[in-house]
Structures are given as C-alpha cells and as structure tokens.
Amino acid sequence: MSAVPIASSTPADTLRALGAQLFVRGWLSANNVLFPDSGEQGAAVVDSGYVSHGAQTLALLEHALGERPLARILNTHLHSDHCGGNAALLRRWPRARLSVPLGYAPHVRPWNAQALGFHAMDQRYEPFEVHGFLAPGNTVRLGPHDWEIHATPGHDPDAVVLFEPVTRTLISGDALWEQRLAIIFPELVGESGFEEAQRALDLIERLAPRLVLPGHGEAFTDVAAALSASRRRLDAFMAAPDRHHQYATRALVTYHLMAQRALPREALQHWITQTPVLRRAPGEHASAEDVKRFAEETVQRLIADGVVVEEGGVVRMAG
Ligand SMILES: [Zn+2]
Known part of the structure; x- marks a missing residue:
C-alpha cells in the first residue's frame, strides 16, 4: 500500500502511487491508462484508442513499457474510440489477454457486430478476440492495488468504471467527464438510458472519488463540479429529448468527418x-x-x- 499522504497529493503523486500512467489522447481516440508493472499478472492497459490511431497507441505503450510485454488489455466499454486498438495490440503482444465488461459476453462470443452497435453508428472497427470478462462486483489487480469494477449503464448499457478505494481514484470511461456529457446512446434507438445515466452519476457520487481519469480530457479532481454539470445537462436532455438527439447527431457527424x-x-x-x-x-x-x-x-x-x-x-x- 502507498505511503503517499493522499489528502495533499497531486494527481501526479496519486498516479505514481497507483503505478499508473495516463495518456491523454486527441480526437477520435479515448485516453489510455497504462500500468507498466503489475507484478505476476504483468503490464495492463485500460482502453486502446481508435482503430486508425493503432500505430500511435502502439508507439506510446512501447515507449513506456520498454522491454516489458503488455500482458493485459481491459476495455471500459466497446465503443470504437475505446476498443479500436485492441486488434493491433493483440497482434503486437499475442500472449496478452483481453477483458471486456461482462454485459458484452453474448455479443463477442460469437462475434456479433450488429449487437455491438458498430453498424448502428457506422464506425470503423476491427474484430478482436476476447479472453475474459470484467464482472461488476469483482475486483481486478492493476499495479499494486485492487480496483473495484462497477456497472455504469447510461452512455452504454454494458459500460463499467474502475475504482481504487485507497487513493479513491476512478477510471470513468465515458460515464463522467469534467466538462461535457457523453451521448446517451440507448435513447437514440428508443431504449431507456437517461435514468440509468442518473443512477451512474449517483453511484460515482457515493464512491466519492478524489481523482478521476476520464475517457476523454485531462485528469480532474473537482468531482462535485463535474457531477453537477453532468446532472444539469442530463436534466435538460430529459426535459427535451430532441435536443439530445441534435447534440448526438452533431457529435457523431463531426466524429465521422474527422x-x-x-x-x-x-x-x-x-x-x-x-x-x-x-x-x-x-x-x-x-x-x-x-x-x-x-x-x-x-x-x-x-x-x-x-x-x-x-x-x-x-x-x-x-x-
Ligand atoms: Zn463511449
């Protein structure tokens, strides 16, 4: 366990105590959180970026790992900006094991791109082999700590976040960003997502993270501000779902054009x-x-x- 005085530590201190490196990526790719030393289980990375950025993701990880092989890949959820590099990483490190949230189990074995939603969003992807699942309620060892796996439906029905209770650090995927609110995808196809997203924010509030490593943007510590901004946005979308659809359309068209x-x-x-x-x-x-x-x-x-x-x-x- 870490001896870092947590209350006064900076995000960089906390990342050091966690044995983690955060790669903040640009557009199209989600951030990557790398645990270069993970003891017996080997180095692990959370999320792998967008498919066309595979070479860049590989270069970032190779540089940080040096001679050490990547042993594990985890995805917070299967959107193309979070799992697009999986196939490239598995080609580079064929012995690496890939784990995705348990909710995707029926869709990845056998592979079902339709159910995974890649077709619905017409996003590029490369199929990959899945070796294990992240089950909410369980923990996963990353660096010197155990991280709790929590289900956070809303943005995506099967998404999870990872929470480390000693330093109170959250890898939030797209369940909580500092500034904006991610698209609530189920609502775009006539399914429920807004209430689930509210409950995901409530869960994050109860976990009371001190540091959030989001799927997009820099690490942040003012979690209360991020939660209240997300809730305001969500309330506005619930009151006027058309506005959510317009916001989603703009975001997806922009993403496609990029x-x-x-x-x-x-x-x-x-x-x-x-x-x-x-x-x-x-x-x-x-x-x-x-x-x-x-x-x-x-x-x-x-x-x-x-x-x-x-x-x-x-x-x-x-x-
Ligand atoms: Zn996403």
Missing part, C-alpha cells in the same frame, strides 16, 4: 440518412424526405456555425 478527413457534401448527407442511430433523429415515423431534409439541415448548421467548411462541394472540419 475519421474521414474530408467528404463530398452529398456523401456526408447520404451517410446521415443511412446511419441507423441518426436516421431516427427527425422522429421515429419520419419519411425518407424528412430524413433527407434533416441531413441537409444538419450539415448546413455545422457550416453556418463554423464547425465544418465547404470548398467545391467537399466538406472538412474547420481549422
């Missing part, structure tokens, strides 16, 4: 009309014409707001 770098405007609009989670945005019973108009308006709004630029019929991210 992954593709540039696209003919027509092709981006067509993609919106063909992507299951977006097709429902203008309403469950919208006609093909409504969906087409919604796609055109979405792209028009992104251009008007300066998020996206168009040149000669081709759109790309601004800046």
